[in-house]
Amino acid sequence: MTATPDLGTHRLASADLLRSVFRQHAAGVAVITARGDRPVGFTATSLNSVAAEPPLVSFGIGVSSSSWPVLAESAYVGVHILGEHQAELAARFARSGADRFAPPTAWRTGPEGVPLLDGVLAWLVCRVVARVPAADHRLVVAQAVVGDPSGAGRPEPSGAGRPLLYHQGRFNALRD
Numbered sequence: 001m002t003a004t005p006d007l008g009t010h011r012l013a014s015a016d017l018l019r020s021v022f023r024q025h026a027a028g029v030a031v032i033t034a035r036g037d038r039p040v041g042f043t044a045t046s047l048n049s050v051a052a053e054p055p056l057v058s059f060g061i062g063v064s065s066s067s068w069p070v071l072a073e074s075a076y077v078g079v080h081i082l083g084e085h086q087a088e089l090a091a092r093f094a095r096s097g098a099d100r101f102a103p104p105t106a107w108r109t110g111p112e113g114v115p116l117l118d119g120v121l122a123w124l125v126c127r128v129v130a131r132v133p134a135a136d137h138r139l140v141v142a143q144a145v146v147g148d149p150s151g152a153g154r155p156e157p158s159g160a161g162r163p164l165l166y167h168q169g170r171f172n173a174l175r176d
Contacts, residue, residue: 023167023168023169024167024168025167026165026166026167026172027045027046027165027166027167028045028047028081028163028164028165028166029043029044029045029081029082029086029090029163029164029165029166029171030043030044030045030047030059030079030080030081030082031043031044031078031080031082031089031090031093031117031120032044032047032059032061032067032071032077032078032079032080033077033078033080033107033114033115033116033117034067034070034071034074034076034077034078034114034115035070035074035109035113035114035115036069036070036073036074037070038070039100039101039107039115040066040067040070040071040100041067041078041093041100041101041115041117042061042065042066042067042093042094043090043091043093043094044059044060044061045166046058046059046060047059047079047081050141054143055143055144056129056141056142056143056144057079057124057126057141057142057144058139058140058141058142059079059139059140060134060137060138060139060140061137061138061140062136062137063136063137063138064136066096066097068138071128071138071140072131072138074128075112075127075128076111076112076113076114076125076126076127076128076145077114077125077126077128077140077142078110078114078115078116078117078123078124078125078126079123079124079125079126079142079144080116080117080120080122080123081120081121081122081123081163082120082121082163082164083119083120083121083161083162083163083164084161084162084163084164084165084173084174085161085164086119086120086164087164087171089105089117090164090166090171091171092105101115105117106118106119110123110125110146111125111145111146112125112127112145112146121161121163124144124145124146125144125145125146126142126143126144126145127142127143127145128140128141128142129141129142129143162174
């Protein structure tokens with residue numbers, strides 16, 4: 001039988017330590033969008049596939065984010081996988097106070113009124129099924145209901161393009 005360590009004797013890791021560790025973790029870059037009185041969106045590196053049956057994804061959002069008030073009420077969200085050519089789009093959606101949907105951002109209204117970004121590698125429209133409190137963030141779980149990775153009505157990813165990654169505090173591309 002293995003003894004369970006007494007976690008009460010350990011100090012919590014600092015936020016700085018967590019940040020320095022996760023700078024070593026390369027993550028895919030996504031933009032999450034929703035619509036209230038206006039479209040909102042933010043850059044996320046926390047997107048995860050949760051389950052295939054039913055098709056569930058998750059992502060984190062800070063409650064201090066300008067997008068949170070809309071996301072807190074939205075029934076549907078758009079999930080966009082960015083390509084390596086979209087570092088500027090990722091940066092635009094990561095900036096505070098920016099009008100993220102102003103030109104040069106190309107977008108349209110999609111199913112369920114969700115703002116859809118043009119030119120991404122893939123997108124999904126998802127129905128929010130849970131918002132789980134996690135300190136000053138919420139973990140949002142959503143079920144994929146509509147997907148059009150090619151932008152042309154195809155139900156399967158085209159495989160074209162390479163993903164944008166976030167590593168060491170900046171946007172990067174894959175290397176062969």
